[in-house]
Amino acid sequence: MNASGHHLETIRAALRPHGLFLRGVVNFADGEAAPTLSNSRPAASVVLIGNIGSSLWPAFSRWRRSRADAGGPDPLDTWSKDVIGPIAAMAGATAWFPSDPPWQPFQQWAMRAEGLKASPLGILIHPVYGLWHGYRGALGFAVPAVTEPVAQPVEHxxxxxxxxxxxxxxxxxxxxxxxxxxxxxxxxxxxxxxxxxxxxxxxxxxxxxxxxxxxxxxxxxxxxxxxxxxx
Ligand code: B12
Ligand code: SF4
Ligand code: SF4
Structure with a gap:
């Protein structure tokens, strides 16, 4: 699967029941430093996935209650992989997670995809969601994704x-x-x-x-x- 507008809609629909959102898209120019896909080729685009406010909390809490170990030592990271891993496989994408070293530059990607800037706390501030949002994963594709019609906030x-x-x-x-x-x-x-x-x-x-x-x-x-x- 590629990352056309149609497929982004499929990804968006698959994320919805988990309280996760497609937060934006970064396309890399030829020759620009880009993350490496699982087939060892550079990614042409990255699709960012995250939470808005406490959107993920109900689904994550249900998942924890269903697990004998309540999700183990890093439950949110494990849940993110449980949810996003299969969506990446369905989309033919490479998945990255913010908690996995070597750390991928999630915040730099978000600055490009959503036009956000850092607050004094180091966390990126969104004009609507403020400091109450985060990133749970990213999908890398070999072809450029359709650029999302994300409003690029001009005001920090x-x-x-x-x-x-x-x-x-x-x-x-x-x-x-x-x-x-x-x-x-x-x-x-x-x-x-x-x-x-x-x-x-x-x-x-x-x-x-x-x-x-x-x-x-x-x-x-x-x-x-x-x-x-x-x-
Ligand atoms: C290491 C890390 C930390 C370290 C920061 C150490 C340091 N001085 O850099 C510690 C453990 C302190 C930390 C804390 C928190 N973090 Co943190 N952290 C990360 C992590 C895993 C790696 C950052 C990194 O170095 N990336 C590598 C470089 C190459 O990528 P980058 O995009 O260019 O990096 C940017 C950051 O380093 C940022 N930065 C620089 N200094 C600091 C300091 C802090 C505290 C933060 C948050 C960011 C930050 O500026 C860089 C330039 O853009 C990221 C996930 C990720 N993979 O990015 C989350 C991440 C940055 N953290 C996040 C959050 C939410 C927090 C906390 C608020 C968690 C909480 N308690 O709720 C706290 C901050 C508040 C507090 N009181 O501590 C979110 C930010 C979301 C957003 N809206 O921007 C991220 C993206 C994780 C996620 N799943 O969404 N974090
Ligand atoms: S908008 Fe929020 S994060 Fe930014 S300076 Fe004011 S209080 Fe701090
Ligand atoms: S958690 Fe926030 S308010 Fe508390 S000491 Fe750390 S930076 Fe300061």
Whole structure:
């Protein structure tokens, strides 16, 4: 199968029951650095797959309840492979996952596919979904995919954000305009305040962002993502 508009619709339909979305398409020019397909040839296009708000949480939670081991040590990564792997096989595509080293540049792909830019937290901010979205996989094709009619946002929400609450809310001052201080964040998360605060209720700086508040993850999902961080 190739990545024509018709086939993108088939992929979109296969993702829907799992609360996953086709987030965008990147086409690589001839000679441009591109990821390598399973047949060792360079990909001509990458189709990005992800969640919008907590869209994946109901399907993922059902899947976990159906498993004796609740999905094992990295359940979201395992679920993503369980769901996206067969869709890749059906589409004749190579699948990549954000958690698999060597890390594929998911955020660079998303910047191209969706016109997004990074927030001070390092996470890409979307003008509608804010910081409440992520990427669960990507499909690589040997032929260019039909370019999605994704609106290319020209405005980066952080440029218009006067108060920048994400920069002042972090108790560890880990979120700065120029860089995200991972060790400072991790040290705080190991303290009793961090355990009772961010680790239990989610990153305070992320929650302080006013953009896309309607897409904020639920408490269970926030706790799950924080618990997945290795301290
Ligand atoms: C390593 C990693 C981390 C490290 C960051 C270490 C560092 N300083 O780079 C740690 C473990 C700290 C981390 C944390 C988080 N991460 Co992270 N992380 C990754 C991972 C696996 C690889 C990034 C990378 O190096 N890629 C390789 C380079 C070549 O690709 P790239 O696209 O050019 O890389 C960009 C990133 O490195 C980014 N970047 C640079 N510094 C930082 C720092 C942070 C914290 C982040 C998130 C990104 C980031 O800028 C690069 C240029 O575009 C990606 C998945 C992936 N494969 O990209 C997820 C990813 C970037 N993480 C993600 C998320 C959501 C988080 C968390 C919010 C998770 C959570 N708790 O909910 C937290 C951040 C908040 C917090 N309080 O910690 C999402 C971002 C989605 C988005 N909307 O953009 C990704 C894409 C995973 C996914 N499945 O969607 N992460
Ligand atoms: S609070 Fe403002 S600066 Fe921070 S991520 Fe949200 S929009 Fe960007
Ligand atoms: S998780 Fe807590 S300590 Fe880490 S960046 Fe977010 S607010 Fe700061």
């Amino acid at each position: 929400p952080c440029d218009a954000c006067r108060d920048r609450p994400c920069l002042t809310t972090c108790p560890a001052a880990a979120v700065r305009a120029d860089a995200f201080d991972v060790p400072a964040c991790r040290s705080h998360l190991r303290t009793p305040q961090g355990q009772g605060g961010c680790l239990r209720g989610g990153c305070l700086a992320r929650a302080a962002c006013p953009v896309g508040a309607a897409y904020r993850y639920g408490d269970d999902q926030l706790r799950f993502h924080m618990a997945a961080l290795s301290l």
